[in-house]
Amino acid sequence: QQQVKQSPQSLIVQKGGIPIINCAYENTAFDYFPWYQQFPGKGPALLIAIRPDVSEKKEGRFTISFNKSAKQFSLHIMDSQPGDSATYFCAARVDNAGNMLTFGGGTRLMVKP
Amino acid sequence: DAGVTQSPTHLIKTRGQQVTLRCSPKSGHDTVSWYQQALGQGPQFIFQYYEEEERQRGNFPDRFSGHQFPNYSSELNVNALLLGDSALYLCASSFDPGGYTFGSGTRLTVV
Numbered sequence: 477q478q479q480v481k482q483s484p485q486s487l488i489v490q491k492g493g494i495p496i497i498n499c500a501y502e503n504t505a506f507d508y509f510p511w512y513q514q515f516p517g518k519g520p521a522l523l524i525a526i527r528p529d530v531s532e533k534k535e536g537r538f539t540i541s542f543n544k545s546a547k548q549f550s551l552h553i554m555d556s557q558p559g560d561s562a563t564y565f566c567a568a569r570v571d572n573a574g575n576m577l578t579f580g581g582g583t584r585l586m587v588k589p
Numbered sequence: 590d591a592g593v594t595q596s597p598t599h600l601i602k603t604r605g606q607q608v609t610l611r612c613s614p615k616s617g618h619d620t621v622s623w624y625q626q627a628l629g630q631g632p633q634f635i636f637q638y639y640e641e642e643e644r645q646r647g648n649f650p651d652r653f654s655g656h657q658f659p660n661y662s663s664e665l666n667v668n669a670l671l672l673g674d675s676a677l678y679l680c681a682s683s684f685d686p687g688g689y690t691f692g693s694g695t696r697l698t699v700v
Contacts (some may be wrong), residue, residue: 482631510688519593519679520632565631571665573684575622578647579631 478578479503480568482580486568489556490588497551497583498550499566504547511540514563523564524551554588591616592628593692601698610665610695614682620644621663622689623655624679632679638663648655669695675699 482499489495499509502561507528512520525547526533526540533540537554566580593611601659604610614621620639624632638657650683657663659684675698681689 519693576634581631
């Protein structure tokens, strides 16, 4: 059962554009929402994370927007660069139930020069 | 400071065989989790080890088993391999209850 749905599956933007990746979840017990970046041949690396008591969080060029009532959250990449080309995963976790993460299906981002 | 180390990086096995994958956690981390990532999909949680015990398990059959050693390193064992077990197997370590550091994974191909 997929509890975190991610869209789009792939995304192509020009350098400097703002790709937006969306995720929706079903389990209202989730209370920690990280985003991971994965390059080919590597494991996922944590980019940024948010908890549902805030609606937005920024770290450098990466911003998470969170809509608790809609059970949706999104990742925005400002001033995207070719080096941002990677696969991005959203995830969710129930904070008091160990560290198990439920991942979305991933978005393959290509930033053209 | 080494991160999470997994071995081997790649291996090929035949259907029905057994395989053991190994993981050394990041220094200072005491919890190890294993994930299976099929091609083009997100990682799926297999199980987590803490204090040498399986603490949490995902929706995987008993063919998947694991172990954690006193030095916090861990093994993932898969018996009676199926073609569908072909995937990237990721190990993630953490200092309970902190965030993960993932290794680069072991690419398993079952033929």
